[in-house]
Amino acid sequence: MTKRVGVIGGGQLARMMIAPAIELGVQIRVLAEQDGMSAQLAQTAVGDYRDLDTVRAFARDVDVVTFDHEHVPQEVLRALVADGVAVHPGPDALQFAQDKLVMRQKLADVGAPQPDWAGVQTRDELQAFIDDHSGRAVVKTPRGGYDGKGVRVIAEASEADDWFEAFAGEPILVEELVRFRRELAQQVARRPSGEMVPYPVVETVQQDGVCAEVFAPAPNLGERAVELAARIGTQIADGLGVTGMLAVELFETTDERLLVNELAMRPHNSGHWTQDGAVTSQFEQHLRAVLDLPLGSADALTDATCMINILGGPEGVDIDERFAVAMEAHPGAKIHTYGKASRPGRKVGHVNVTSDDIADAAYVARAAATYFD
Structure with a gap:
């Protein structure tokens, strides 16, 4: 029987789960606040994720509930669990991504390094x-x-x-205020049975608080730091009981420490590179994990992948038209768009480029992204 995964939230993360779901023989159903990106591609119910009756009705038709954001209230999540619904990640874990004070205390309890x-x-x-x-x-x-x-x-x-x-x-x-050399991100997939798979640690670059660029694997990072990042990620995933994808945002400090900055318990911007640069994308892996299926390899396919976010240009830009032009100009770039209208600073897509050289990958990815400015 086909498994049905219910995703609460109809944004681009839900949208990007749909293609790997088809390949896995899984059906995606989405609860969105309004018709939007996911409604173009998946069975979508429109309703308020904060309303228990709405969420309960949605959950009746799926085998597991997961999320493309962390904003569903705890009382709603706990009511679903009490109803016998499989919720991944569950409320006991998700609370640490919903409240930063609760997160900081829990990270202290499990011994994770932090500011x-x-x-x-x-x-x-x-x-x-x-x-x-x-x-x-x-x-x-x-x-x-x-x-x-x-x-x-x-x-x-x-x-x-x-x-x-x-x-x-x-x-x-x-x-x-941490003095850091750069920001890193460590992703880990964990399934309910406890199996965990860490991805290569990546470097992230922020622009006005938004992730703008990702370099995978993180260049010029020593073996000790790579091992430490993976250890921190798996320690947190296990210690917090996370199921699904976990992203651990890290500071690499000027005195060569790694400190935990933020957590996300879902596919994450820092993992978009995996669509074209890893054996198993974060979106496929998340589905595998929440369904308690064997996890796929997280190995990188090439020496370097660069992801550039497309942050929307002026109002009214024709994304489809720019998409066609950018593909023709840069056939080696993988351009992913989200079905959103363009406006300044809005995430409307991303570009992935793989290479044996990170500087070459970044050059091509940036060039392709400029067509959307």
């Missing part, structure tokens, strides 16, 4: 942390932040007054 941090509820507590950490710090909203939203670098506690007001008596997160 100095604290939960603070007053301006005085925040200022004391800033003063103890060379006069600058990073503040984050515990919930709801992504792609650079909900994150500020501050020198004065008063710069976070609006967040203290918005969270009304709840603590906000403050972290030391």
